[in-house]
Amino acid sequence: MRKRDIGILLLAVLAAVAVAVSVFSGSAIKTGAWGLSFRQEGVAPIGNAGADQLRRYDAAYIGDTTQKVLYLTFDAGYENGCTEKILDTLKKHEVSAAFFLVGNYIEKNADLVRRMVEEGHIVGNHTMHHYDMSKISEKDAFAKELQDLEALYKQTTGQEMPKYYRPPQGIYNEENLKMAQELGYKTVFWSLAYVDWNNDAQPTAEQAFAKLLPRTHSGAVILLHSTSQTNAEILDELLTKWEEQGYRFGTVEELFPAG
Numbered sequence: 001m002r003k004r005d006i007g008i009l010l011l012a013v014l015a016a017v018a019v020a021v022s023v024f025s026g027s028a029i030k031t032g033a034w035g036l037s038f039r040q041e042g043v044a045p046i047g048n049a050g051a052d053q054l055r056r057y058d059a060a061y062i063g064d065t066t067q068k069v070l071y072l073t074f075d076a077g078y079e080n081g082c083t084e085k086i087l088d089t090l091k092k093h094e095v096s097a098a099f100f101l102v103g104n105y106i107e108k109n110a111d112l113v114r115r116m117v118e119e120g121h122i123v124g125n126h127t128m129h130h131y132d133m134s135k136i137s138e139k140d141a142f143a144k145e146l147q148d149l150e151a152l153y154k155q156t157t158g159q160e161m162p163k164y165y166r167p168p169q170g171i172y173n174e175e176n177l178k179m180a181q182e183l184g185y186k187t188v189f190w191s192l193a194y195v196d197w198n199n200d201a202q203p204t205a206e207q208a209f210a211k212l213l214p215r216t217h218s219g220a221v222i223l224l225h226s227t228s229q230t231n232a233e234i235l236d237e238l239l240t241k242w243e244e245q246g247y248r249f250g251t252v253e254e255l256f257p258a259g
Contacts, residue, residue, distance in 0.1 A: 034170030041214045057177035060255045061189035063219035069250045072097040074226040079109045082232035089235045095249045100126035100166040124164035134173045142179045190223035197225045
């Protein structure tokens with residue numbers, strides 16, 4: 001083979017290797033906290049793992065971006081006196097939400113949990129103890145955190161827990177996603193949230209609207225904390241504003257269409 005042909009072949013091999021490396025690195029899901037990059041108001045953000053990457057593990061952070069639909073979810077590590085008002089508002093607007101709860105919440109607030117279920121909301125798995133699940137590498141230990149909550153939920157409601165999981169603090173790794181999938185769970189991240197969880201520095205209503213409304217986008221999975229007094233106070237107006245903008249409210253089941 002002539003030197004020129006050898007050179008061309010070598011360049012082709014190097015190019016192929018570069019493409020393979022690029023594809024491989026692009027497909028990897030890194031360990032860390034879930035994060036978003038907003039590039040333009042009203043447009044879906046980019047997650048630090050792509051929708052296609054997450055889909056391999058029955059995970060999602062966004063819904064159908066071609067439809068004016070929102071998916072409302074709440075996280076709750078404890079009760080702060082706000083959930084009853086939130087449930088009243090959801091009932092008024094006929095909106096079904098998903099509440100991701102931990103063991104302590106279900107143990108201490110059984111009546112509220114039963115009300116969530118009776119009024120058509122999904123109660124999802126936020127783990128028994130709200131640990132950093134990315135530090136749990138053994139499948140048995142990982143499974144115990146989810147299954148102990150399942151048992152508590154069934155004891156409280158008499159029903160099987162829906163198989164939707166949200167990692168505590170949004171911290172995850174690829175192995176966690178795989179283990180959740182093997183346990184039959186679908187992992188639900190989010191594409192819209194704001195700093196509403198600090199009870200010592202609650203945002204004003206104006207600050208909340210300024211954060212949420214410009215970033216609202218089609219297919220948004222919205223994370224709010226039900227511990228937030230601000231959220232309880234603004235939810236009626238917030239839902240009204242979204243409705244006036246032409247949005248409907250979907251459920252987390254719609255994030256994972258069959259097939």
